[in-house]
Amino acid sequence: MLSLQKILLLHVLACLGRLTHVIAIIHGEKAPENSMQYMASVQDYNGHHVCGGFLITEEFVVSAANCDDSSLTHVVLGNHNLKNGNHQKIRIENKIIHENYQQVGLGNDIMLIKLSEKVKLGHGVEIIQLPPAEINLKENQVCQVAGWGTTTTNGEPVDELRVVNVSVINPRVCKEQWPGLPANVICAGGCGTNKGFCQGDFGGPLVCHGFAVGVVSFNYKRNCNYPNKPNVYTDISKYRQCF
Template structure:
């Protein structure tokens, strides 16, 4: 177990400065206006820390490792997070999955309860998550979006970017990584120059208009030509946990 822990910690991504901070979109393009009204910038007093996505009027999903930072609020309803045309909501409570210890050991999922519910409109909308266990298919084209870096050791961006990535067979992914946590999806990275980078953590992997994954980690924060696949938390494995928290707070899916 100690050797496995050492291996994973050496290979798990996500450090900007001294903080775990997620990933950016590599070789993507600017997202069209209002094309992803579910996207959320999860922030602290210094600005953008992670991505996230709205699943109800009162809850945002993001990565558990984003909670290693002190998070204060979210920004919704805009592609340009450094400008004024946005909606801001405080974070009333964070729910980190009880199984989480670090991205390399899985359970990298967190729910954020907003201080005030948001109104749904053309700029702000929820995205569906799987109703139950959902198996994505090898080579299926999906997308990932975020405000993260566009190159290794770069800086986060103002305008939301998106890129298409292909789903990678789980067994092939395990062979390339040698060790993987449970309940993950692999897409992009290995064999391509497309995927996520630091600052994109917590954002959704979207397949057929359903958020199926959460940006979790890559290898050694390498976003240029990663030699292993990008790894996402498989949301379908956590639907009962999500539903229970939402139910406890009287919000509806």
């Protein structure tokens, strides 16, 4: 069964080129109503937001492996305000975790969520493209991260989607700040700035030039007051062909 899941995941990721189309946000702003329509709220059986995610095909959402929990039951799409009932709520059929994932902070923090039915595109729901190949991000390149997470350490998640600009950090500088930093990650925001993600935003996308290039993975001891450590994202381009 595991091999079948891996084959399915490989097939989905390999086809994305042809489809070309919880941490919270710190010092961000409400996302414009008709923007970021690929954003997904991964929720538990009580309807509580747990993690972020993003729609990559009509049947699959990407999130972080550290979000995996037996309480996760469905995904909500198509609404920036989670208290507004005008959205698509779809049951989770299966969750596929990278086989080498052990725990957050050790790498391979990526999860593919198979939905129980196809999403109806349009009316506030769209897919986001993944990078067609390994992407070369430049230092200080400005990207975006969004989510429904808290806006302060140990705060409460927000109902309305928030977004903030973050700058890409040189990998060498990131490794200096994070001894033992795992491979296949991107660093952006958090270091020497007051902008980035917080609890409840895990699993959401780092978006650069319209591509979902990273998955929100971890920050420093879940501290959103921003010590001198970069925010870390799983580099999606490294997982396009290796599942």
